[in-house]
Amino acid sequence: MNGVLSSVDQRTKLVGxxxxELLMFQLGSRxxxxxxxxxxxxxxxVPTLNSMPGSHKNLKGVMNYRGSAIPIIDLRQAIKIRGSGEAPESNNVIITEYNRTVQGFLIGQVLSIVNTSWDNIQPPPNSIGKQNYLTAITQIDIQGSKELVEIIDVEKVLAEIIDYDTKISDEVLDEEISGYFAGKQILVVDDSGTARKQIRDTLAQLGISIIERKNGADALKLLQSWADEGKRPSDEILMMFTDAEMPEMDGYRLTAEVRNDPRMSDLFIALNTSLSGSFNDAMVEKVGCNRFISKFQPDMLVDVAQERLREYLAANKNS
Incomplete structure (x- = not known):
């Protein structure tokens, strides 16, 4: 199965x-x-797993992975699929890196890898409710027929196991400027409701108002609507935090579109993503982001917001 991902390093060029590319799999159902x-x-x-007494119900155990102990999460149980699963011989483990941590997910049969466009990825319908574990859906041609593919909100799965603390460290806060956050707005763009809540809960402690959008296309429409009305987006919002991966339009394309529009090209943009890897630094420079933050780091979010506020205050001190 290692061969499935043998060329993953060559795939970084797709970002931007x-x-x-999506790895498709099943969880014991169709x-x-x-x-x-x-x-x-x-x-x-599936390797040999060591059980951990008292651990979260969705954890199947811990395995040794390249010299480190990592948790293995039962993905089927975590997203609350009912019924019996597949036979053990058809099970696999996906080793992932999210939010600067490595973990494995117990899954069923691996189907294939498909190359597609974010244009073809759509948000899940609102009618499925807020308790779902999806960030997006798409349709993929499999053996001549269109099949619905559901993209899992891994950040929500992890947040139900890991207690993410949104408390801001005292040493990070700049008391000299903190009072100037009142009345300021920040645009947060992320397809994961869990990720948006983490940012909202963090920045709300500074008195910042948050505007939320679920993907790059919706965020760009908002910015363009302000510009069409003769408003400068950089006057409407202090800055924008955007995820990298989102339905319809990813964060890299969103940033490039903003930079190419003279009406909003001066907007301060921070890329806030669970993707890890040195390619992020190159992509930030390529598309013109001001900062890159690897999720989830409350102190870093505040540090970036304060950096932008200092810049704003310096530019407007005589106005």
Whole structure:
């Protein structure tokens, strides 16, 4: 199964072209699920797991992976699929890296990897409710027929196991400027409701108002609507935090579109993503982001917001 991801390093070029590759798999039902290949380090058979007494119910155990102990999460149980699963011999483990941590997900049969565009990825319908574990859906041609593929909100799965603390360290806060955040707005763009809440809960402690959008296309429409009304987006919002991976338009394309529009090209943009890897520094420079933050780091979010506020205050001190 390692061969499935043997060329993953060559796939980094897809990032920034509004394209992605999805690893498709099943979880013991006819439904097809997917994860972005770039977040996957390896696919292996189910190893020997050591149980951890008192651990979260969705953890199957811990395995030794390249010299480190990593948790293995039962993905089927975590997203609350009912019924009996597949036979053990058809199970696999996806080793992933999210939010600067490595973990494995117990899955069923691996189907294939598909190359597609974010244009073809759509948000899940609102009618499925807020308790779902999807960030997006798409349709993929499999053996001549269109099949619905459900892309899992891994950040929500992890947030139900890991207690993410949104408390801001005292040493990070700049008391000299903190009072100037009142009345300021920040645009947060992320397809994961969990990720948006983490940012909102963090920045709300500074008195910042948050505007939320679920993907790059919706965020760009908002910015363009302000510009069409004769408003400068950089006057409407202090800055924008954007995820990298999102349906319809990813964060890299969103940033490039903003930079190419003279009406909004001066907007301060921070890329806030669970993707790891040195390619991010290159992509930030290529598309013109001001900062890159690897999720989830409350102190870093505040540090970036304060950096932007200092810049804003310096530019407007005589006005």
């Amino acid at each position: 072209e509004n394209r992605l 439904h097809i699920f997917a994860m972005n290949v770039f977040k996957i380090k390896e696919v292996i058979g």
